[in-house]
Amino acid sequence: MTFEGPQSPDVASVAETLRARGMRMTPQRERVLAAVGSLGHATPDAVAEAVDRDGGPPLSLSTVYRNLEALERVGAVSHTHLEHRAPSYHLATHANHLHLVCLGCGAVSELPVRLVDGFARAVMERAAFVVDVRHMAVHGWCAACEKEEL
Amino acid sequence: MTFEGPQSPDVASVAETLRARGMRMTPQRERVLAAVGSLGHATPDAVAEAVDRDGGPPLSLSTVYRNLEALERVGAVSHTHLEHRAPSYHLATHANHLHLVCLGCGAVSELPVRLVDGFARAVMERAAFVVDVRHMAVHGWCAACEKEEL
DNA sequence: TTGAATGCAAAAAATTTGCATATTG
DNA sequence: CAATATGCAAATTTTTTGCATTCAA
Numbered sequence: 001m002t003f004e005g006p007q008s009p010d011v012a013s014v015a016e017t018l019r020a021r022g023m024r025m026t027p028q029r030e031r032v033l034a035a036v037g038s039l040g041h042a043t044p045d046a047v048a049e050a051v052d053r054d055g056g057p058p059l060s061l062s063t064v065y066r067n068l069e070a071l072e073r074v075g076a077v078s079h080t081h082l083e084h085r086a087p088s089y090h091l092a093t094h095a096n097h098l099h100l101v102c103l104g105c106g107a108v109s110e111l112p113v114r115l116v117d118g119f120a121r122a123v124m125e126r127a128a129f130v131v132d133v134r135h136m137a138v139h140g141w142c143a144a145c146e147k148e149e150l
Numbered sequence: 151m152t153f154e155g156p157q158s159p160d161v162a163s164v165a166e167t168l169r170a171r172g173m174r175m176t177p178q179r180e181r182v183l184a185a186v187g188s189l190g191h192a193t194p195d196a197v198a199e200a201v202d203r204d205g206g207p208p209l210s211l212s213t214v215y216r217n218l219e220a221l222e223r224v225g226a227v228s229h230t231h232l233e234h235r236a237p238s239y240h241l242a243t244h245a246n247h248l249h250l251v252c253l254g255c256g257a258v259s260e261l262p263v264r265l266v267d268g269f270a271r272a273v274m275e276r277a278a279f280v281v282d283v284r285h286m287a288v289h290g291w292c293a294a295c296e297k298e299e300l
Numbered sequence: 301t302t303g304a305a306t307g308c309a310a311a312a313a314a315t316t317t318g319c320a321t322a323t324t325g
Numbered sequence: 326c327a328a329t330a331t332g333c334a335a336a337t338t339t340t341t342t343g344c345a346t347t348c349a350a
Contacts, residue, residue: 019349019350022303022304023304023305024303024304024305024348024349024350025349026304026305026306026348026349028305028306029305044339044340045338045339059306059307060306060307060308061339061340062306062307062308062340062341062342063305063306063307065339065340065341066305066306066341067305070305081231081287084237085235085236085237085314085315085339086235086339087234087235100273100277100279102279103282103285109277109279111273111276111277115269115272115273115276116269118268118269119265119266119268119269122265123250123261123265123288123290126261126265127250127259127261127292128292128293129250129252129259129288129290129291129292129293130290130291130296131288131289131290132253132289132290132291135253135289135290136288136289137231137287138273138279138281138286139281139282139285139286140273140279140280140281140282140285141279141280141282142277142278142279143278143279146280169324169325172328172329173329173330174323174324174325174328174329174330175324176323176324176329176330176331178330178331179330194314194315195313195314209331209332210331210332210333211314211315212315212316212317212331212332212333213330213331213332215314215315215316216316216330216331217330220330235314235339235340236314301350302348302349302350303348303349303350304347304348304349304350305346305347305348305349306345306346306347306348307344307345307346307347308343308344308345309342309343309344310341310342310343311340311341311342311343312339312340312341312342313338313339313340313341314337314338314339314340315336315337315338315339316335316336316337316338317334317335317336317337318333318334318335318336319332319333319334320331320332320333321330321331321332322329322330322331322332323328323329323330323331324327324328324329324330325326325327325328325329
């Protein structure tokens with residue numbers, strides 16, 4: 001249940017990383033980044049909606065898609081699959097959390113990543129596979145929904 | 151790397167479960183079920199393709215979607231998110247495996263679920279949340295791709 | 301200045317839905 | 326027979342692309 005609300009991205013350092021790769025920081029890109037930060041984790045269209053509500057001029061949907069991709073490419077954001085189809089993006093700096101998604105009510109809660117350390121180590125030893133925890137979504141049932149399922 | 155190839159679904163028992171719920175077993179449904187079994191895990195359109203290659207008459211795409219949903223509703227199959235967008239279905243009986251998806255080459259390998267037991271227990275204690283292991287996909291990097299990434 | 305990014309509109313994909321008809325139990 | 330499933334075609338929804346134009350560095 002530990003949902004650590006919105007977070008602000010470190011715009012300056014992301015901008016720097018972008019430039020280091022020959023890419024640029026633009027107002028649109030910054031707004032997308034800020035939206036991802038304030039939403040915590042969100043699908044492309046949720047990001048688009050949030051951006052539309054941030055006061056600035058409307059942003060082309062394709063720009064949202066392209067920016068999420070660009071930001072992920074430079075490691076500023078990453079995604080997981082909290083929902084059935086669309087990917088959910090979150091700030092890379094917000095990734096020290098493990099996402100728990102209830103299949104009953106859809107609620108998303110978070111837990112400290114250290115809970116997977118042991119598991120990640122086992123996978124490493126057993127399969128020489130490095131788990132990307134940022135990308136990990138754990139589905140299941142929260143106490144309330146579990147009870148209803150009976 | 152333990153990929154336990156295709157599996158055959160227990161048609162009779164699935165049929166029975168369907169009937170118990172007022173649903174029916176149809177040739178189409180059986181073909182979809184068989185395709186999921188032989189593919190191991192597959193997206194709706196991969197299932198559709200497989201069904202088209204099984205010798206029988208072509209199957210309407212909407213029937214594939216509706217059947218995957220129906221089969222999941224009765225617990226015969228379940229899905230995870232191995233790919234970026236589309237869900238991947240697998241037989242429920244094939245779910246004692248944990249899916250490892252390499253973000254580099256896309257390869258999907260499997261591991262015995264018992265590797266997550268400890269983690270699942272920790273989540274249960276810590277968050278009163280029951281992890282649905284069948285639904286768990288672990289993304290990361292296989293040894294080969296990890297090396298290339300440097 | 302110049303290549304990256306944007307906006308828009310059009311194209312593709314991926315799903316879903318309505319409805320008449322066929323089938324299962 | 327009655328109710329569930331199917332097939333098709335049309336409608337949605339979601340994501341991607343092409344291209345002329347704008348803008349960051």
